[in-house]
Amino acid sequence: MSLVRSIFRLILLNWRRFVVPLTAVVVVGLLGAAAFFFWPHGLPEVAASPEQPQRDELIAKGKYLTIAADCEACHTTPGGEAFVGGLAFKLPFGTMYSPNITPDPETGIGTWSDAEFVRAVRSGVGKHGEDLYPAFPYTSYALLSTDDILAIRAYLKTLRPIKYTPPENDLLFPFNQRYVMRSWKLLFVPWGQYHNDPAKSEAWNKGAYLVEALAHCGECHTPRGLMFQREQGKALSGGAVDGWIAWNITSDKASGIGSWSDEEIADYLSRGHAQGRGPAAAAMRQAIELSLSKLTKADIGAITTYLRDVPAQSASYGTPTTASVVPAAQASEPWNPHDSKESEGERIFEGACASCHGWDGSGQNTTRASLTGSHSIKDPTATNLLRIILDGSSDGVGTPTTAMPGFADAFSDAEIAALANYVTEHFDGRKGTVTPRDVAKARSP
Ligand code: HEC
Ligand code: HEC
Ligand code: HEC
Known part of the structure; x- marks a missing residue:
């Protein structure tokens, strides 16, 4: 009895703290019920507009859009056949695998109707009405025009059908229940396609369509809330992918790309490296390799126009310091093997890094390895x-020539901490603060 009484007392004394969670539970419950009625699970009417090109022109249009949407990145395993799926997505509650989207009738999407395809891309619904997980970024693709989705469909139909069934998903209860997604989708999937803003230029609208819908930049660069939803109030101010930070790309001068020139943005997006801004690694490198590097100059220009106009927001992960606390090392200073002051970090850099990056960070064999100005080195975390x-x-597609090997197995936590702090001090003139514990944590993000 006294337990019940004390729980009541606790609630009465702290009622304010319970109002929000209780309301949230009720609202989500009601939305869930509503979702079953209102979510458009029926097949949509699909028809292309009179402007849709025909035959070869349609296939070419679809191919370009498929590249811009980077469908290949997620539907291909490293070194595997394109579009057959099987790529693993490791989530906190298990692992899921992308499906085969080649036109194979048994294991791919060969027997899907156009209407089923449009519904999947726009509303995250599978062939048999099942709800798809948002690892498939339909939260962005929802904004695509019907013509564009049908063009992608037309192109995918021309691929060689490949028989391959990816592994079964291995997700914990209740996340393995697909209907759980339904109320989530009601809350977080945009309703309706992208509409041009008549007050803005044609390039701005093209850029907005590319950034928000096709190239889905926000899926990585927007922070996520407790329910894994993108926090649209902080759109593009920085997110996390596979333990990496996808930097703030709003027009903020200190932590975003407000101080980058148009040319630097274009170089970075189309070549994966901008002089004085460092290289694009990991998921960004892959997005560039498979998708952005193949876009027209006009489209990269449109993306730049739009990004310039995204209101400045400070980074969701904190601002990189620009103040130097120690004088920047003379980067081009010749290295003296007999220098007794050589630190452990310096010793490791010499053995493992200098051959590719050079002592001055200018890059030895490829401009990709030029580190100067890289956000990764300026970031205090x-x-x-x-x-x-x-x-x-x-690049995730098996071109080894410009790859950087991982050193997880080569060095201890203490050695990697010393190396990271040396790199920070040497290239950014700041005292690094990485501890061996930070490294241990980073090993299992
Ligand atoms: C960021 C990763 C990612 C990208 C990019 C992506 N997909 Fe997917 N896609 C997935 C995952 C993961 C699933 C499986 C979702 C599930 O099982 O609930 C999926 C599911 C699908 C399905 C449903 C297939 C089935 O058998 O149920 C289709 C169709 C599809 N994607 C097509 C596309 C197309 C077309 C594009 C490009 C416009 C694309 N995907 C881009 C990750 C991605
Ligand atoms: C699949 C996830 C993903 C997608 C999609 C993605 N990015 Fe990135 N982006 C990243 C990551 C991760 C980094 C950090 C890379 C690094 O530090 O080397 C990054 C870095 C960047 C940077 C460098 C910023 C800086 O301060 O150094 C720019 C600019 C950028 N992305 C723009 C874009 C644009 C524009 C799009 C859409 C057209 C986009 N990204 C789509 C993950 C992504
Ligand atoms: C075999 C050549 C090679 C070696 C050895 C190498 N790197 Fe790299 N490194 C690269 C390349 C190439 C890139 C550009 C990455 C990309 O294009 O995906 C890079 C990128 C980087 C970046 C920038 C990452 C970013 O997100 O901006 C840092 C920092 C870096 N390397 C540090 C090191 C350190 C420290 C070592 C020594 C442990 C090292 N590298 C060893 C080739 C190398």
Whole structure:
């Protein structure tokens, strides 16, 4: 009895603290019920507009859009056949695998109707009405026009059908229950396609369509809330992917890309490297390799126009410091093997890093390895710096020539901490603060 009484007392004394969670539970419950009635699970009417091109022109249009949407990135395993799926998505509650989207009738989407395809891409619903998980970024693709989705469909139909069934998902209860997604979708999937803003230029609207819908930049660069939803109030102010930070790309001058020139943005997005801004590694490198590097100059220009106009927000992960606390090391100073003051970090850099990056960070064999100005080195949390040292980076499609190997197995936590702090001090003139514990944590993000 006294327990019940004390619980009541607790609630009465702290009622304010319970109002929000209780309301949230009630609202989510009601929405869930509503979702069953209102979510458009029926098949939509689909028809292309009179402007849709025909035959070869349609296939070419669809191919370009498929590249811009980067469908291949998630539906291909490293070194595997494109579009057959099987790529693992490791989530906190289990592992899921992307499906085969080649036109194979048994294991792919060969027997899907156009209407089923449009419904999947726009509303995250599978062939048999089942709810799909938002690892498939339909939260962005919902904004695509019907013509564009049908063009992608037309292109995918021309691929070679490949028989392959990806592994079964292995997700914990209740996340393995697909209907759980339904109220989530009601809350977080945009309703309706992208509409041009007549007050803005054509390039701005093209850029908005690319950034928000097709190239789905926000899926990585927008922070996520407790329910894994993108926090649209903080859109593009920085997010997390596989333990890496996807930096703030709003027009903020201190932590975003407000101080980058148009040319730097274009270089970074189309070549994966901008002089004085460092290289694009990990997921960003892959997005560039498979998708952004193949876009037209006009489209990259449109993306830049739009990004310039995204209101400045400070980074969701904190602002990189620009103040130097120690004088920047003379980067081009010749290294003296007999220098007794050589630190452990310096010794490791010499053996493992200098051959590719050079002592001045200018890059030895490829401009990709030019580190100067890289956000990863300026970031006081050293998140991406530790990630690249541990995991390395490649294009994910098996081109080894410009890859950086991972060093997770080569060095201890203490050695990697010393190396990271040396890199920070040497290239950014700041005292690094990485501890061996930080490295241990980064090993299992
Ligand atoms: C960020 C990763 C990602 C991208 C990009 C992506 N997909 Fe997917 N897609 C997935 C995952 C994961 C699933 C499985 C979802 C599930 O099982 O609930 C999926 C499911 C699908 C399905 C349902 C297939 C089935 O058998 O149920 C189709 C169709 C599809 N994707 C097509 C596309 C197309 C077309 C594009 C590009 C416009 C694309 N995907 C881009 C990750 C992605
Ligand atoms: C699959 C996830 C993903 C997608 C999609 C993605 N990015 Fe990124 N982006 C990242 C990650 C991770 C980094 C950090 C890479 C690094 O530190 O080397 C990054 C870095 C960047 C940077 C460098 C910022 C800086 O301060 O150094 C820019 C600019 C950028 N992305 C723009 C874009 C744009 C524009 C799009 C859409 C057209 C986009 N990204 C789509 C994950 C992504
Ligand atoms: C075999 C050549 C090679 C070696 C060895 C190498 N790197 Fe790299 N590194 C690269 C390349 C290439 C890139 C660009 C990554 C990309 O394009 O995906 C890179 C990128 C980086 C970045 C930038 C990451 C970003 O997100 O901006 C840092 C920091 C870095 N390397 C540090 C190191 C350190 C520290 C070592 C030594 C442990 C090292 N590298 C060893 C080739 C190398």
